[in-house]
Amino acid sequence: MHRIRPRTLLAPTxxxxxxxxxxxxxxxxxxxxxxxxGQDAPRTRIAVNLSGDRARAGEPVxxxxxxxxxxxxxxxxxxxxxxxxTVSADKKRWTSGRKAAxxxxxxxxxxxxxxxxxxAEFTTAAAEKVNKLTLAPGKNTTVGMGQPLSIxxxxxxxxxxEVEKHLKVxxxxxxxxxxxxxTDWSGKDRVDWRPKEYWKSGTKVTxxxxxxxxxxxxxxxxxxxxxxxxxVGTSQVVKVDLDAHRLxxxxxxxxxxxVPMSAGxxxxxxxxxxxxxxLMSKEGTINMRSETVGLGDAYDxxxxxxxxxxxxGMYAHAAPWNAAHFGNANRSSGCIGxxxxxxxxxxxxxxxxxxxxxxxxxxxxxxxxxxxYGEWNLSWPEWRARSALR
Numbered sequence: 001m002h003r004i005r006p007r008t009l010l011a012p013t014x015x016x017x018x019x020x021x022x023x024x025x026x027x028x029x030x031x032x033x034x035x036x037x038g039q040d041a042p043r044t045r046i047a048v049n050l051s052g053d054r055a056r057a058g059e060p061v062x063x064x065x066x067x068x069x070x071x072x073x074x075x076x077x078x079x080x081x082x083x084x085x086t087v088s089a090d091k092k093r094w095t096s097g098r099k100a101a102x103x104x105x106x107x108x109x110x111x112x113x114x115x116x117x118x119x120a121e122f123t124t125a126a127a128e129k130v131n132k133l134t135l136a137p138g139k140n141t142t143v144g145m146g147q148p149l150s151i152x153x154x155x156x157x158x159x160x161x162e163v164e165k166h167l168k169v170x171x172x173x174x175x176x177x178x179x180x181x182x183t184d185w186s187g188k189d190r191v192d193w194r195p196k197e198y199w200k201s202g203t204k205v206t207x208x209x210x211x212x213x214x215x216x217x218x219x220x221x222x223x224x225x226x227x228x229x230x231x232v233g234t235s236q237v238v239k240v241d242l243d244a245h246r247l248x249x250x251x252x253x254x255x256x257x258x259v260p261m262s263a264g265x266x267x268x269x270x271x272x273x274x275x276x277x278x279l280m281s282k283e284g285t286i287n288m289r290s291e292t293v294g295l296g297d298a299y300d301x302x303x304x305x306x307x308x309x310x311x312x313g314m315y316a317h318a319a320p321w322n323a324a325h326f327g328n329a330n331r332s333s334g335c336i337g338x339x340x341x342x343x344x345x346x347x348x349x350x351x352x353x354x355x356x357x358x359x360x361x362x363x364x365x366x367x368x369x370x371x372x373y374g375e376w377n378l379s380w381p382e383w384r385a386r387s388a389l390r
Contacts (some may be wrong), residue, residue, distance in 0.1 A: 004033045004089075006256075010360070010387075011020065011169055011182050011286060013165030017202075019147055020363075021045075033112045033284040034065075034136075034360075035227065037319045037325070037335075038175055043065070045065075045066040046063055046064060046065050046066070046110050046118060046120075047063070047064045047066075048061070048062070048063055048064075048108055048120045048122070049061065049062040049063075049272045050100060050106075050124070051120070051122050052120045052122060052123070053123045053372045054123070054124075054125040055100065055122045055124045055125065055211060056124065057099070057100050057101060057102035057103075057104075057124040057125060057127070057150075057215075058099050058100070058123065058213060058214070058221070059073050059099055059100055060095050060096045060097070060098070060100070061083060061085070061087075061092075061095070061096040061100055061106065062093065062094070062095050062096075062185055062270060063093070063094040063108060063110050064092060064093050064094075065091075065092045065110070065112065066092075067094070068077075068094075068111060068112045068113055068114055068116075069091035069092070069113040069154060069364070069381040070087050070092065070094055070110065070112060071089050071107070071112055071113050072109050072110070072111045072125070073085060073087070073094040073108070073110045073111075074090060074108070074109045074110075075096055075105055075107070075108050075109075076107050076108055076109075076201050077104050077105065078104060078106075079100070079143040082099050082105075083096040083097070083100075084096065084097050084098070085097055091113075093316075094110070094354060095285035096131060096190070098210065098212070098213060099213040099214070100124050100213055101122075101124065101128035101211070101213035101221075101223055101347070102124050102125060102126055102223060103124060103125070103127060103210045103223065104123065104124050105121070105122075106121065106122055106123070106124075107119065107120075107121050108120040108121070108122075113140060114116050115123040116374065124233075127220055127221035127223060127278075128220065128378065129154045129155065129156055129219070129220030129221070129375065130154075130221060130222075130223050131153055131157070131176060131219040131222055132153075132154045132214045132220075132222075133151050133152065133153050133154065133209070133211075133226065134152045134154075134183070134308075135143055135149075135150070135151055135152060135207070135228045136149075136152075136268060137149075137228075137230050137271075137353065138152075138228070138230070139227075139228045139229060139230070140216065140229060140230065140232065140234045141230045141231075141352075142203055142231045142232070142299070143230055143231075143232060143233065143280070143352055144201070144232070144233060144234075144236065144350070144351045144353030144354030144355065145198040145199040145201065145232055145233075145235055145236070145237070145351025145353065145374070146191060146193040146198055146199075146276070146278040146279075146353055146354060146355035146357065146376060147199070147230075147352065147373070148194045148236075148278070148279060148373055148375060149169065149193035149194075149205070149207055149271070150190065150191075150192045151167070151189070151190065151191050151194075151209070151316050152184050152186065152188050152189075152190045153188055153189045153190070153216070153219060153256075153282070154188070154219070154308070155188075155189075155216065155218070155219030155220055155248060156188075156189055156216075156218050156219040157189045157191075157216045157219055158216065158217025158218045159214075159215060159216055159217040160181055160189075160191075160272075160388035161212060161388040162214060163191075163388075163390045164179050164181075165256065165334070165389065166209065166210045166211050167179060167191070167193070167207065167208075167209050167210075167211075167216055168207070168209075168210065169205065169207055169351075170205075170206045170208075171203055171204065172202075172203055172204040172205075173200060173203055173265050174201060175193040175195050175196075175199065175200070175205075176195065176196045177193050177194055177390070178193065178194065178196075178377075178383060178386075178387050179190055179191050179192070179193050179382045179387050180193075180194060180375060180383050180384075180386030180387060181238060181386055181387070181388055182369055182370050182386065183293060184352065184370055185311040185312075185370050185371060185372075189219075189363065190242040190276065190304060190370070192375055193207075193327065194375045194376070194383055196236070196380050198235075198351075199232040200232065200234065200235070201232055201234055201235040202231070203231070203232040204229065204232075205229060205230055205231070206226065206227070206228075206229040207228050207229070208225070208227050209225060209226040209227065210225050211224070211225055211226065212224050212225045223250075224351070232353075233351050233353075234250070234251060234252075234351070235251065235252050235253075236249060236250060236251040236349075236350070236354055237250050237256050237354065237355045237356075237357055238250075238316075238350060238354060238355070238356045238357070239356075239357050239359075240261070240263070240336055240348070240357065240358040240359070240360075241359055241360055242272060242274065242330060242345065242358065242359065242360025242362040242363055243359075243360035243361055243362055244360070245260060245261055245263070245325075245327050245328055245330065246258060246259070246260060246261065246327070246348055246359060247259050247260075247261045247316070247331065247336065247338065247342075248258075249346060249350070250285070252314075254368070257346065257347065258346060258348065259338055259342035259345075260303060260326040260327030260328075260338070260341075260342075261326060261327070261336050261337060261342075262319065262322050262327075262328075262329060262330055262336075262337050262361065263325050263330040263332055263335070263336050263337070264302075264314075264330055264332050264333065264334040264335065264362075264364070265331050265332065265333070265335075266330055266361075266362040266363070266364075267306045267328055268364070269334075269364065270299070270333045271334065271336050271362065271364035272314060272330070272332075272334055272335070272336065272358065272362070272363055272364070273274060273309075273312075273314055273332075273358065273363060273364065273365065273366065273367040273371075274358045274360060274363035274366055274367070275358060275367040275374065275376075275377045276316075276353070276356070276357050276358075276361060276364070276367075276374075276377055277309040277310060277356040277358060277367055277373070278345070278346050278354070278355055278356070278372060278373035278375035278376070279303060279307055279308070279309065279350055279351070279352050279353060279354045279355075280308045280309065280310075280311075280352065280372050280373065281307075281308045281316060281352060282306075282307055282308075282350070282352060283306040283307070283308055283315075284305070284306060285302060285303065285305075285306070286301055286302070286303055286306045287300070287301070287303075287305045288300075288301050288302075288306075288313075288315075293297040301321075303315075303316065303317045303318065303319070304318040304340065304343065304344075305317055305318045305343040305344055307346075307347060307348040307350065308372075309356055309367075310367060310370060310371045310372040311371050311372050312371050313334065313335075314334055314345070314367075315335045315336070316335065316336040316337075316338070316356070317335055317337065317338070317343055318337070318339065318343035318344070319332060319335070319337025319338065319343075320326070320340055323338045323339060326338065326339060327373070330362050336358075355376065
C-alpha cells in the first residue's frame with residue numbers, strides 16, 4: 001500500500017503495478033481539491049514497478065514519472081540502507097543500481113522539480129533458500145605474497161557470471177588480477193581472485209561482495225553483502241628442491257635460511273607433490289594419522305611445527321624420527337620433514353600465504369588446482385580463462 005501526501009490514489013493498470021499522485025506541498029497544506037493557498041497545485045503521477053507484501057526480489061526498483069521532471073528518489077530498506085540509482089536523460093524514470101533483496105521491506109520517496117512528493121512501500125517475498133559463503137583470508141590479516149582471495153559457497157552457484165559481477169576487488173596499487181572458478185576440495189563451488197604475479201609487499205586489498213539481492217541459481221539467494229580486507233607482508237618464498245633434499249627461505253631475493261630435509265618417498269602414493277603451493281595454515285602440534293590420507297596404518301604421530309600446504313595432507317613439519325635421511329634421501333610419507341630446530345626456525349619465519357615452490361623429479365605429479373591453493377600452477381591466460389566473464 002502507498003501512503004501519499006496529499007491524498008490521491010489512481011487505479012493501477014496491468015502495466016503499472018503501483019500508481020500514486022505526486023502533489024506539490026511547499027508553502028502550506030494542500031486542500032483535497034488539489035489547491036494550495038487558494039491557487040492550483042500541479043498534480044503528477046508516478047508508478048513504482050514493485051508493490052504489495054510479496055513483490056518479486058532480484059529486480060531493480062523503477063520509479064516512473066508521468067509528467068514533469070524527477071528531482072530526487074530515495075529508496076530505503078528496513079535497516080536504513082539505501083539503494084542508489086540514476087535518473088534517465090528525460091528525467092522521467094529513476095532506476096536503482098542494485099536489485100531488491102528478498103524478504104526486505106522498502107520505502108520509496110519521490111520528489112519532482114515542482115516540489116511535490118509521494119511515498120510508496122513494498123516488501124519482497126522471502127527467499128525459499130539462502131546461499132552463504134566463507135571468505136579467506138581473514139579480515140584485517142597480513143598474509144604472504146601468494147595468498148589468493150578465496151570464496152567457498154554453501155550451495156551451488158549456477159549464475160556464476162551474475163555473481164562474479166558483484167565481487168569488487170580494489171588494491172592500493174592497481175594490481176592486475178582475475179577471478180577463477182573451480183570445485184573446491186570439499187565439493188562446493190569456489191571462486192578465487194589471483195594476481196597476475198605474486199602480490200607486492202605492502203599491498204592493501206579490499207573485497208566488496210555486493211551480493212544482497214543476487215540469485216545464485218539453484219543454490220538460492222544471497223541476503224547480505226560481505227566485505228573483507230587484508231595486507232601483504234614481507235616478500236618471501238620457500239623453495240623446496242626434492243632432488244637436492246634442501247629447503248631454502250628466500251626473502252627480498254636473498255636466501256636467509258637453508259636447511260636439509262627429507263620429502264616423500266618417490267615411486268608411489270607416498271611421494272610429495274611438486275608445483276607452487278601456498279602455506280594454508282600454521283597448525284603447530286597436531287596428530288597425524290595415515291588412515292586419514294589413504295595410507296592405512298603406516299603412522300600415528302604427534303607432529304610439531306606443522307605447516308599445511310594441501311588439503312590432501314602434505315605439510316612441512318618437524319620429523320626427528322627421519323633424521324638419518326635429512327639432506328640425502330626422500331623417505332617420508334609425503335611431507336617435507338626437518339629437524340626440530342630447523343622446523344621451528346622455518347615455522348617462526350614463514351607467514352600464511354607464503355608460496356612454497358617445490359621442484360624436482362622425486363614427485364608424484366603437480367598439485368591440483370583445488371588441493372589447497374594451486375592456482376599458481378596455471379599460466380596467466382589459463383587462469384583468466386576460468387573467469388565466468390571471459
